[in-house]
Amino acid sequence: MNNRLNENVKDYSLVSRRRFLKYSGLLGLSLMGCSSLKKWKGQNTRPNILFLCIDDLNDWVGCMGGHPDAKTPNMDRLAANGMLFTNAHCPAPLCGPCRAAFLSGIAPYNTGVYKNRNRLRNSSVLENTVLMPKSFKEAGYYVSGTGKIFHEADHEPDNWHEYWPAIDVPNPETYAPPESEMPLHGMPVPKKAWGNDFGPIPVPNEETRDWKTAGWAARRLRSNELSEPFFLAWGCKKPHVPLYAPQKYFDMYPLDKIKMPVILENDLDDVPQAAREIGSYSWPWKPHEYFKKYGKQRECVQAYLACVSYVDDCVGRVLKGLEESSYKDNTIVVLVSDHGIHKGEKENWSKYTLWEEATRVPMMFSGPGIKSGSESAEPVNLLDLYPTFAQICGLKTDVPFDGSSITDIIANPKAVFNRISVTAYGPHLNSVRSRDWRYIRYDDGSEELYNHIEDPYEWHNLASKPEFKTIKEALAAHIPQKQAESSRK
Ligand SMILES: [Ca+2]
Numbered sequence: 001m002n003n004r005l006n007e008n009v010k011d012y013s014l015v016s017r018r019r020f021l022k023y024s025g026l027l028g029l030s031l032m033g034c035s036s037l038k039k040w041k042g043q044n045t046r047p048n049i050l051f052l053c054i055d056d057l058n059d060w061v062g063c064m065g066g067h068p069d070a071k072t073p074n075m076d077r078l079a080a081n082g083m084l085f086t087n088a089h090c091p092a093p094l095c096g097p098c099r100a101a102f103l104s105g106i107a108p109y110n111t112g113v114y115k116n117r118n119r120l121r122n123s124s125v126l127e128n129t130v131l132m133p134k135s136f137k138e139a140g141y142y143v144s145g146t147g148k149i150f151h152e153a154d155h156e157p158d159n160w161h162e163y164w165p166a167i168d169v170p171n172p173e174t175y176a177p178p179e180s181e182m183p184l185h186g187m188p189v190p191k192k193a194w195g196n197d198f199g200p201i202p203v204p205n206e207e208t209r210d211w212k213t214a215g216w217a218a219r220r221l222r223s224n225e226l227s228e229p230f231f232l233a234w235g236c237k238k239p240h241v242p243l244y245a246p247q248k249y250f251d252m253y254p255l256d257k258i259k260m261p262v263i264l265e266n267d268l269d270d271v272p273q274a275a276r277e278i279g280s281y282s283w284p285w286k287p288h289e290y291f292k293k294y295g296k297q298r299e300c301v302q303a304y305l306a307c308v309s310y311v312d313d314c315v316g317r318v319l320k321g322l323e324e325s326s327y328k329d330n331t332i333v334v335l336v337s338d339h340g341i342h343k344g345e346k347e348n349w350s351k352y353t354l355w356e357e358a359t360r361v362p363m364m365f366s367g368p369g370i371k372s373g374s375e376s377a378e379p380v381n382l383l384d385l386y387p388t389f390a391q392i393c394g395l396k397t398d399v400p401f402d403g404s405s406i407t408d409i410i411a412n413p414k415a416v417f418n419r420i421s422v423t424a425y426g427p428h429l430n431s432v433r434s435r436d437w438r439y440i441r442y443d444d445g446s447e448e449l450y451n452h453i454e455d456p457y458e459w460h461n462l463a464s465k466p467e468f469k470t471i472k473e474a475l476a477a478h479i480p481q482k483q484a485e486s487s488r489k
């Protein structure tokens with residue numbers, strides 16, 4: 001243990017140095033221009049990017065081991081054909097701020113976009129920032145998309161050459177149960193809680209949104225009519241609540257056979273009060289109490305797993321389109337989720353927390369120059385996507401990135417780079433993840449510290465133990481001292 005602590009402390013100084021270079025712009029400059037292109041595995045032409053962005057998918061993906069029952073053969077195959085980042089995290093544990101961050105390359109603590117009510121362009125920092133799709137456009141890529149990439153009203157038509165179903169309509173119609181039948185779960189929750197409904201719906205895939213958008217993406221790829229290089233983005237809305245999916249996906253997970261998440265009784269006993277004031281634990285309608293009272297935990301877990309398998313089928317549909325196209329050998333497929341979600345752990349049934357369940361995301365890269373079956377436990381963040389694309393695809397951007405390219409990890413999956421991932425949920429409300437540790441500091445200064453080697457479920461808060469003072473301070477040093485106020489206007 002002591003060795004590990006010492007090693008970590010020593011290595012943090014290297015990370016700090018890299019962060020300094022990054023902030024000073026030196027690293028950013030070195031990533032740009034044609035010299036980096038030549039380095040991308042000897043490719044003569046710039047690769048296409050097929051970007052698959054899932055909404056609210058946690059680590060309940062077969063290859064990530066988050067849930068032993070999860071059936072996700074398509075995502076598993078994608079990971080097996082490329083590289084899986086097993087320690088990838090979100091910049092913010094909710095849709096809007098996370099997407100604002102990875103689309104701009106700038107972290108919430110620098111933009112002030114912390115909550116879904118913050119519009120991306122209302123941040124004075126992001127007012128004129130060239131966002132990721134636009135940057136591809138400016139670099140000569142053909143840029144198209146469908147589904148949820150930007151968060152709702154943040155969608156910007158001029159970032160794209162083409163969008164489906166329309167340039168200013170990012171999502172097609174989808175089936176929703178009639179109000180008279182809601183909520184499908186049958187608990188007498190207040191109406192404002194119906195958005196968190198779950199249950200099987202009596203329609204085939206063809207009447208659901210993600211199946212439709214996946215079909216468009218697959219057709220577009222299979223048409224062989226996209227001009228190259230291209231950036232094609234598919235934004236998948238499930239497994240975001242409400243957890244509705246066709247019955248056949250529920251049938252894949254018989255209720256009596258589902259394994260429930262591993263939960264420690266009274267897990268919240270050793271966390272600060274501030275931790276109880278975020279996440280669904282803090283919601284007035286107390287979802288956890290409802291689930292306990294009506295015994296619905298198992299059904300909710302089943303519904304989430306059902307939606308995950310539905311999503312996986314949609315992923316498979318898009319990938320089949322690519323495999324049957326002329327682009328399959330020159331396209332890098334990147335799959336991520338915007339953040340994770342709790343399913344009862346720490347009495348939460350939501351995102352909006354700074355624990356592993358909410359911050360950890362699937363991230364996989366597959367395609368030319370990426371070794372099949374490679375895996376890295378290096379902490380990475382969705383903020384690293386834009387700088388990575390900039391390097392691989394030669395995007396000439398001057399965005400002051402808060403992340404950095406992960407091509408060094410792709411080239412050396414087993415190497416240890418001692419990177420750090422920071423997640424933000426408000427000014428001075430941050431979580432830091434290293435390879436082995438998580439440190440959380442709330443805006444009232446209260447703290448949590450978890451040793452992921454010995455305590456992967458973050459059950460035992462070590463923050464108050466004097467013997468961990470050094471490691472705690474080393475992790476805390478990665479939290480930016482200056483943090484933007486909320487940008488909401
Ligand atoms: Ca989301």
Ligand SMILES: [Ca+2]
Nearest residue numbers: 267270459460
């Ligand atoms: Ca605990």
